[in-house]
Amino acid sequence: KAGVTQTPRYLIKTRGQQVTLSCSPISGHRSVSWYQQTPGQGLQFLFEYFSETQRNKGNFPGRFSGRQFSNSRSEMNVSTLELGDSALYLCASSLTSGLGINIQYFGAGTRLSVL
Amino acid sequence: AQSVAQPEDQVNVAEGNPLTVKCTYSVSGNPYLFWYVQYPNRGLQFLLKYITGDNLVKGSYGFEAEFNKSQTSFHLKKPSALVSDSALYFCAVRDGGGYGQNFVFGPGTRLSVLP
Helix, strand or coil: CCCCEEECCEEEECCCCCEEEEEECCCCCCEEEEEEEECCCEEEEEEEEECCEEEEECCCCCCEEEEECCCCCEEEEECCCCHHHCEEEEEEEECCCCCCCCCCEECCCEEEEEC | CCEEECCCCEEEEECCCCEEECCEEECCCCEEEEEEEECCCCCEEEEEEECCCCCEEECHHHCEEEEECCCCEEEEEECCCCHHHCEEEEEEEEECCCCCCCCEECCCEEEEEEC
């Protein structure tokens, strides 16, 4: 079974631009979560999508948004990029959401560099 | 609010010796606890989880973790370290009374196993 696939692996953008990252979850997984990883802040939760609906949201500005499609694939968008948005963006998928305990399986991440 | 602390930024251990990576947590409800490992330029890989039951949890690659409710700790252990265990280790918690997959991760501990 294929794992979580994130594309692209690397991105270089300039300040003010926008960027879209893509995540394909493990087949059959319906929950997709996004995290930002930086050396200073560590791993921070961005948001979770389940059945095309945002279930949870972390403490990030509105420039960060996402969506999920009917096939559970998810995209994350960052508008008006800032230098501080440079990070490794990780996507994780799990079977379901809710009160059940589901292991999150992570993709390799997209490394975004903002110049 | 949930929180996770990993008091050691770096742990060094000689190959063949036992290793411990420490984690303490704070949640309002019952804790669901996880350990993940991250190798360079890779996403996070699941090692083990504690939901309920035995306080000693066995996971992948010979790792185990001990849940201690009174000390609110969930330390990761391995009886005999391998050089290939060198990586970044993350402890994560989710409030059992919470909804959704918004895990809170600790800052990470870099484990170096010396030959």
